[in-house]
Amino acid sequence: MNIYATEKSQHYLAQVTSFIHDKILPVEAELLAENRRLNHHQDWTQWQLLPHIETLKRQAKTLGLWNLFLPDSELGQGLSCVEYAPLAEEMGRSLLAPEIFNCNAPDTGNMEVLYHFGNEQQKAQWLTPLLSGDIRSVFAMTEPDVASSDATNMQATIIEDGDDVIINGRKWWSTGLGHPNCQIMIFMGLSDPDAPKHQRHSMVLVPINTPGVTITRMLSAYGDFDAPYGHGEMELVNVRVPKSHVIMGLGKGFEIAQGRLGPGRIHHCMRAIGAAERALSLAIERGQSRVAFGQPIIKLGGNLERIAQARMAIDQARLLTLNAAWKIDNLGVKHAMTDISAIKVVVPSVLSQVVDMAIQIYGGAGMNHDTPLAGFAAMARSLRLADGPDEVHMAMVSRLELAKYK
Amino acid sequence: MNIYATEKSQHYLAQVTSFIHDKILPVEAELLAENRRLNHHQDWTQWQLLPHIETLKRQAKTLGLWNLFLPDSELGQGLSCVEYAPLAEEMGRSLLAPEIFNCNAPDTGNMEVLYHFGNEQQKAQWLTPLLSGDIRSVFAMTEPDVASSDATNMQATIIEDGDDVIINGRKWWSTGLGHPNCQIMIFMGLSDPDAPKHQRHSMVLVPINTPGVTITRMLSAYGDFDAPYGHGEMELVNVRVPKSHVIMGLGKGFEIAQGRLGPGRIHHCMRAIGAAERALSLAIERGQSRVAFGQPIIKLGGNLERIAQARMAIDQARLLTLNAAWKIDNLGVKHAMTDISAIKVVVPSVLSQVVDMAIQIYGGAGMNHDTPLAGFAAMARSLRLADGPDEVHMAMVSRLELAKYK
Amino acid sequence: MNIYATEKSQHYLAQVTSFIHDKILPVEAELLAENRRLNHHQDWTQWQLLPHIETLKRQAKTLGLWNLFLPDSELGQGLSCVEYAPLAEEMGRSLLAPEIFNCNAPDTGNMEVLYHFGNEQQKAQWLTPLLSGDIRSVFAMTEPDVASSDATNMQATIIEDGDDVIINGRKWWSTGLGHPNCQIMIFMGLSDPDAPKHQRHSMVLVPINTPGVTITRMLSAYGDFDAPYGHGEMELVNVRVPKSHVIMGLGKGFEIAQGRLGPGRIHHCMRAIGAAERALSLAIERGQSRVAFGQPIIKLGGNLERIAQARMAIDQARLLTLNAAWKIDNLGVKHAMTDISAIKVVVPSVLSQVVDMAIQIYGGAGMNHDTPLAGFAAMARSLRLADGPDEVHMAMVSRLELAKYK
Amino acid sequence: MNIYATEKSQHYLAQVTSFIHDKILPVEAELLAENRRLNHHQDWTQWQLLPHIETLKRQAKTLGLWNLFLPDSELGQGLSCVEYAPLAEEMGRSLLAPEIFNCNAPDTGNMEVLYHFGNEQQKAQWLTPLLSGDIRSVFAMTEPDVASSDATNMQATIIEDGDDVIINGRKWWSTGLGHPNCQIMIFMGLSDPDAPKHQRHSMVLVPINTPGVTITRMLSAYGDFDAPYGHGEMELVNVRVPKSHVIMGLGKGFEIAQGRLGPGRIHHCMRAIGAAERALSLAIERGQSRVAFGQPIIKLGGNLERIAQARMAIDQARLLTLNAAWKIDNLGVKHAMTDISAIKVVVPSVLSQVVDMAIQIYGGAGMNHDTPLAGFAAMARSLRLADGPDEVHMAMVSRLELAKYK
Secondary structure (H helix, E strand, O other): OOOOHHHHHHHHHHHHHHHHHHHHHHHHHHHHHHHHHHHHOOOOOOOOOHHHHHHHHHHHHHHOOOOOOOOOOOOOOOOHHHHHHHHHHHHHHHOOOOHHHHOOOOOOHHHHHHHHOOOOHHHHHHHHHHHHHOOOEEEHHHHHHHOOOOOHHOOEEEEEEOOOEEEEEEEEEEEEOOOOEEEEEEEEEEEOOOOHHOOEEEEEEEEOOOOOOEEEEEEEEEEOOOOOOEEEEEEEEEEEEEEEEOOOOOOHHHHHHHHHHHHHHHHHHHHHHHHHHHHHHHHHHHHHOEEEEOOHHHHOOOOOOOHHHHHHHHHHHHOOOOOOHHHHHHOOHHHHHHHHHHHHHHHHHHHHHHHHHHHHHOOHHOOOOOOOOOHHHHHHHHHHHOOOHHHHHHEEEEEEEHHHHO | OOOOOOHHHHHHHHHHHHHHHHHHHHHHHHHHHHHHHHOOOOOHHHOOHHHHHHHHHHHHHHOOOOOOOOOOOOOOOOOOOHHHHHHHHOOOOOOOOOHHOOOOOOHHHHHHHHHOOOOHHHHHHHHHHHHOOOOOEEEEOOOOOOOOOOOOHHOOOEEEEOOOEEEEEEEEEEEOOOOOOOEEEEEEEEOOOOOOOOOOOOEEEOOOOOOOEEEEEOEEEEOOOOOOOOOEEOOOOOOEEEEHHHHHOOOOOOHHHHHHHHHHHHHHHHHHHHHHHHHHHHHHHHHHHOOOOOOEEEOOOHHHHHHHHHHHHHHHHHHHHHHEEEEEOOOOHHHHHHHHHHHHHHHHHHHHHHHHHHHHHOOOOHHHOOOOOHHHHHHHHHOOOOOOHHHHHHHHHHHHHHHHOO | OOOOOHHHHHHHHHHHHHHHHHHHHHHHHHHHHHHHHHHOOOOHHHHOOOOOHHHHHHHHHOOOOOOOOOEEEEEEEEOOOOOOOHHHHHHHOOHHHHHHOOOOHHHHHHHHHHHHHHOOOHHHHHHHHOOOOOOOOEEEOOOOOOOOOOHHOOOOEEEOOOOOOEEEEEEEEEEEOOOOOOEEEEEEEEEEOOOHHOOOOEEEEEEEOOEEEEEEEEEEOOOEEEOOOEEEEEEEEEEEEEEEHHHOOOOOOOOOHHHHHHHHHHHHHHHHHHHHHHHHHHHHHHHHOOOOOOOEEHHOOHHHHHHHHEEEEEEEEHHHHHHHHHHHHOOHHHHHHHHHHHHHHHHHHHHHHHHHHHHHHHHHHHHHOOOOHHHHHHHHHHOOOOOOOOHHHHHHHHHHHHHHHO | OOOOHHHHHHHHHHHHHHHHHHHHHHHHHHHHHHHHHHHHHOHHHHOOOOOHHHHHHHHHHHHHOOOOOOOOOOOOOOOHHHHHHHHHHHHHHHHHHHHHHHOOOHHHHHHHHHHHHHHHHHHHHHHHHHHHHOOOOOOOOOOOOOOOOOOOEEEEEEEEOOEEEEEEEEEEEOOOOOOEEEEEEEEEEEEEOOOOOOOOOOEEEEEEOOOOOOEEEEEEEEOEOOOOOEEEEEEEEEEEEEEHOOOOOOOHHHHHHHHHHHHHHHHHHHHHHHHHHHHHHHHHHHHHEEEOOOEEEEHOOOOOHHHHHHHHHHHHHHHHHHHHOOOOOOOHHHHHHHHHHHHHHHHHHHHHHHHHHHHHHHHHHHHHOOOOHHHHHHHHHHHHOOOOOHHHHHHHOOOOOOHHHO
């Protein structure tokens, strides 16, 4: 228990922990192997869902362990950011868990956008089936032809045309685009290049099957296609949707992006911390059970110091993230900008180091998919680029730091 | 403001901050230079106190900014560990401040020992003048002839002899031994080699001027004698003190050491965090004011990333320390063992890195004593060995981690 | 040019460099994509060779750019270890090149074993077709059920039975086992548990299609099956081969392993250095061509310092490896033990860092298979475990260092 | 033995090694303690030379172990840069040795300037007594009021006035300025602000006792005044010397600085490598002789890996430096620019890490002046700033790297 825990949070944490322990972990290896068997090829059009995962989703939903990320008491369980954080950590221990509790990226972020900024019709049409877990969604922002770390480089366009908007552009690393149930994307593009800098972009809801949308391929990240979600590349040529699909109105893209920012960052960082804890425990279990040169591996060389370093790094990363969550809840996102950027840099880096250490202790089995370690490694590597490369966030932290001296 | 702040803590923090800002920082450079002028030689018998520091001590005392570290409402201000922590950080910004508020090591730790474990007579004779700031003290534990990282190596002896105990042994790195007002030491030694492991050692109060105590020399740490405190080496030959000078009774050495441990660790770590903040601000100020190759130095190469790394490391180190303090206050030292060891490793390392970065940005002036940076560097380096080398504490963290798997 | 270059080495280097530049790099992306298309699934029995690679192999062979690794003037070109080293580096720039010059692991190591330790019949049967590039081979050493970092843990057995030996055991990470042309393995196992420590093991030639050999699966390394080579897992149950298949005689396993050690280490380290150079150049090209926040990415944040760090690390790693090669050639493997272990630790670590940096600069495209970077990353990660984990080699370096003080 | 060794180099190396082993190391601790006793205060006007060091200098001179750094066969021994390098390493093992062989900075660099660029009269007046070891010298370049990492910031002026030049300006970190025998400085300043960028500066010989030269103070580096050399701060007000004191003529400052660059860099880097070797051996000896928790300290935690890391880092740093020396000798300084900058960054950093590790293993005694470690630490820290901060040299390495792509 720590200073940030509330009774409500502890209550749900206990339930989520039990569910993962009793229902997910015992079948995790088998499900991951089945997924690789069914989906380990790059033809995403043939990707399939695992029936048992659908069963587990229904069970979690029945128990009310569903949409816990949403701070709404009716649609979710009314958990604040700091209250949800330990649940996200727990879910992060398994690559399968977030989906089972309907708490996986990018759907959580997309649901938050619709919840906070969507109008009633948009909510009815898209938020409702997302909250029920019936469909999946995509957030289409990064582009292949420019340095997307600078959002102002964005080239895709969203042009008004009567009651419609016409969309053109290429996007990639659109996570979830390969999912059999993926039906909707939130697409960000340039709607008015002459407007003030932060009013040039818009977000619009585009059904995946709209004419003019072509999925080119799925991208692998460190060899991993992350099926059945996939990281997609697509081209939109003269795609036409009604203006009513624009979220909040044209020119509101950056405003929405800012709002999507804080809690989503907390979520993925806490999941990464859960993954790091899992990796640490795998390292310890393996290191204690295998013997070399007359001793358990864990006692050889600098291994015990590495365990200590991992413990210290994880604990610090967690406190930094919880404190950022506390600031978001209590002071608002604007007073947590340093923290929100800092965790983006710190947490994936800690996960990378811990996973790397665990694989080194695990030996060959750590690189193979017999354990979740290789999956965590790919996730950690992706997170150092996704959501803006670390360097952009370090630039933000130093800019805010220097601003104190003016 | 952060989650750990209380109103009481904020109240004293504001006062301490003002005092340091208004009365210490403006004269700090001058006082440090005067100290070097008066005391920069190794003959500690000639070391002198600076009159202006004595004046500042009286002012702080008058304002009630005195003994704030002590959790007693009458002798101190009744601040908990987590409440005192930000005050210690603030004091750590200046090498001179802790003494001025009567909150400097090792006297704070020694006062805590006397406060918690001393009898009435010991308190009257030694705690009272320490609390009033009239005398200074020493904690004599580390020995030159053995690896003191393993406390069971200790060779000094404390042997019962009628109503007295007779003490023999060599100690070094006894901080404060060169101070003109140093009058008393808490001396730890072996009193019963045949007792159970943690009942073999005792702590005894030994006045510095007791016959048989010979101060051999002061030791420099990275070239710094740390005058007028000094890190002393001494020899005790057949030193005889009444048995009433033994604290808590023979065999209680380890028990007392454990009790001294937690809060003292919080104090020195928070002071180190304050020093790191000061170093960071010096780096930024210098980096913005000096120009090379057409730009402020702060913008060259990877400097801005280094500023961000420093901010992120300091924030994590502070949260780790505050959380350890919160656990000590709320759960007890025994439930904070991992944290108390972790901060010992993390915080001096962060201070080392931040100070090193600041010196590199500062250039030659950073190595010289024109700024507090070289002093902070020596302090950081010492802290990685003092109070047990980092490696011993990493071993503790990993031992506690593995214990979870049994 | 550097001190280690000879005219002969420079001659072949120029030819290899031209071949790679003119014939491999222009089609590399296309061939890698075709390979992924054909072979990106885990069913190795369906893996195919790329006809164009076979064509390139014939061209290289015709030009005499073939078996350059072999220090024999007739079968190879008589290049010493230090002379071949820069050629290996050049080949390492492309994941496809080593095979095209018939210089890829593990076949090179296996050919060296046969060349140095095989008898005439073994050479005729297996070395000749390996040298001609008609078949591929496997080195079966690592086992799934024990910590293989300690070779004495090996459990597989090779038992004499009349004129035959009978082999039992499980092996994995047998690289090349999935290759359509793979026909022979060098299998290491325990032949006499009661012999002196370094005479207990033997190496025996086992045709892949011998009854009792079952290939269980191919293992992915960080998601990469490395098709069409593959890292195989297999089981041998009562596999019987004639005693004439034993290399050098029973009990000679460690002696052969030692002989295989030095040059093979040089080869893979130099290839890794070539990969690091390629990664560095990709980082620079991308960093100069993409713009963010008004500047080429290469100029942002600490990127230029990272380029410098990469250059300095690669140059040091190369000199260390060349110097090890020089010692092997001039003083013998026994006088290069520290160096041979040191490069095993240093070089893959440098490759890991440089590739990671390059990916971070490259952005999303760096993680995907559009560049060789993700492949290099998997290779680097594997090399930190393959051939003994880094930690085992650090233990060797420190043991040799301490031995100087006896 | 390694590839770079020549017979001539080995011959002198054997003699230097014997001299250090037989005559310096046995009295080193005593001499360092005597130096601290005599000179450990900041009043440089009272600093004294140690008679025994003067005796050792005479002995080395008699044996021809004198001015070995100078590539002249008559004035020195005609050793090339790569031949002298191992001698510099050996001398670097002791803080006292370089002076004893008349091979200490900055006198070596100054002698090289006079040797290569001085006219006959300048040589007779200043080079001769420097070569004989009768006087010491200073190189006055860095200034307190600007970022001296950018040489074009230099503010001191050297103005023609009839047959004289008039010099004004402040300099600091002028090493050797406190030495009792220091008589001459090479002063660099701005002589023509309107000339092309690299012809604006000049170097002029200024006797220390010229009217208008005021030594303000000696600077400490990490608490170390480096007596009896000292790092001086001085002011020159209307200092007048004859124009014949200008080296090579006005406007030649940068040309001379370039020429001084390469070999001097090799010398100080090789000395640093020698210091790192010494630190490593001290760590091993202490780590083997002290026991904690039932084992020699060297076997605890990650210590053995640290020993291996030190060995690998030192070996790489040495090869990088020797290779730079080889390029200077064989290809010329202009073809070794990357290497000369790279060793400036790499070697002091390696020394810092190895010394830090050694101190951590040594414990408290490592921080104190009982061993050379604290001195090496101060030297390492200074070297990361002296001769341009590391960051400036990394910028040079990356600039040269990017230039390959134009």
